[in-house]
Amino acid sequence: MNKEIVLKNNLKEARQQKKLSQEELASIVGTTRQTIIAIEKGQFNPSTKLSLLISLAVDKSVEEIFYLE
Amino acid sequence: MNKEIVLKNNLKEARQQKKLSQEELASIVGTTRQTIIAIEKGQFNPSTKLSLLISLAVDKSVEEIFYLE
DNA sequence: AAAAAATGTCAAGTATTATTTACATTTTTT
DNA sequence: AAAAAATGTAAATAATACTTGACATTTTTT
Numbered sequence: 001m002n003k004e005i006v007l008k009n010n011l012k013e014a015r016q017q018k019k020l021s022q023e024e025l026a027s028i029v030g031t032t033r034q035t036i037i038a039i040e041k042g043q044f045n046p047s048t049k050l051s052l053l054i055s056l057a058v059d060k061s062v063e064e065i066f067y068l069e
Numbered sequence: 070m071n072k073e074i075v076l077k078n079n080l081k082e083a084r085q086q087k088k089l090s091q092e093e094l095a096s097i098v099g100t101t102r103q104t105i106i107a108i109e110k111g112q113f114n115p116s117t118k119l120s121l122l123i124s125l126a127v128d129k130s131v132e133e134i135f136y137l138e
Numbered sequence: 139a140a141a142a143a144a145t146g147t148c149a150a151g152t153a154t155t156a157t158t159t160a161c162a163t164t165t166t167t168t
Numbered sequence: 169a170a171a172a173a174a175t176g177t178a179a180a181t182a183a184t185a186c187t188t189g190a191c192a193t194t195t196t197t198t
Contacts, residue, residue, distance in 0.1 A: 001100055001116075001153095001186065005118065007116075022174075023173090030070060032157060034158080035155080038156085041176090044156090045116045047076075047155070048076060048120040048131070049070070049074065049137065051117040051120075051131075052135060053071070061132060068121055068122070070155090070156065090144060092144075102145085103186080103187070103188080104186055104187080106145075106147090107186085114184080114185075141198075142195100146191105146193070146194085147191085148192105150187105150189100152186080152188100153184100153187090154184085155184075156182080156183075157183090158180090158182100160177105163177095164175070165174070166172080167173080168169105
């Protein structure tokens with residue numbers, strides 16, 4: 001859907017600010033480390049549920065972490 | 070992922086406040102009416118990209134439209 | 139009341155997210 | 169320098185988002 005618009009994020013920085021490892025974050029939000037890696041690399045566009053959980057875990061709003069370009 | 074936690078939303082109300090039909094909203098965000106219907110009915114968990122586009126279209130933050138329970 | 143617009147439902151197919159497992163490389167700690 | 173922790177990569181599978189098309193029902197407009 002909408003190939004021109006690309007979802008980007010600064011999860012890596014936000015996660016590191018909270019001093020969470022990929023594995024810790026994955027465990028907090030109930031997903032796997034692979035999923036966190038793929039998101040941080042911009043390889044995919046996570047579900048809204050997952051981005052809400054992630055934003056809670058790193059203490060930011062969804063818009064502070066994910067943005068469109 | 071995470072079956073206990075359910076994603077809910079009040080898109081229908083937000084869309085109506087902006088006086089957009091499902092079809093207009095779908096066209097603005099570059100998706101189909103079916104997708105908008107399914108989201109409004111809570112039948113699925115849209116991608117973050119789509120929820121960001123939707124929140125822009127209805128002039129709210131993602132968190133104002135989508136929430137976890 | 140008739141016409142038009144908006145919403146709802148069903149079903150099938152495609153694309154993509156997410157999980158799992160396993161191993162390699164890099165970074166941090168001792 | 170060795171050990172431990174964190175990160176990166178790859179591939180196969182399962183689950184689900186999203187698309188497309190077609191028709192039915194409800195609501196709004198004329």
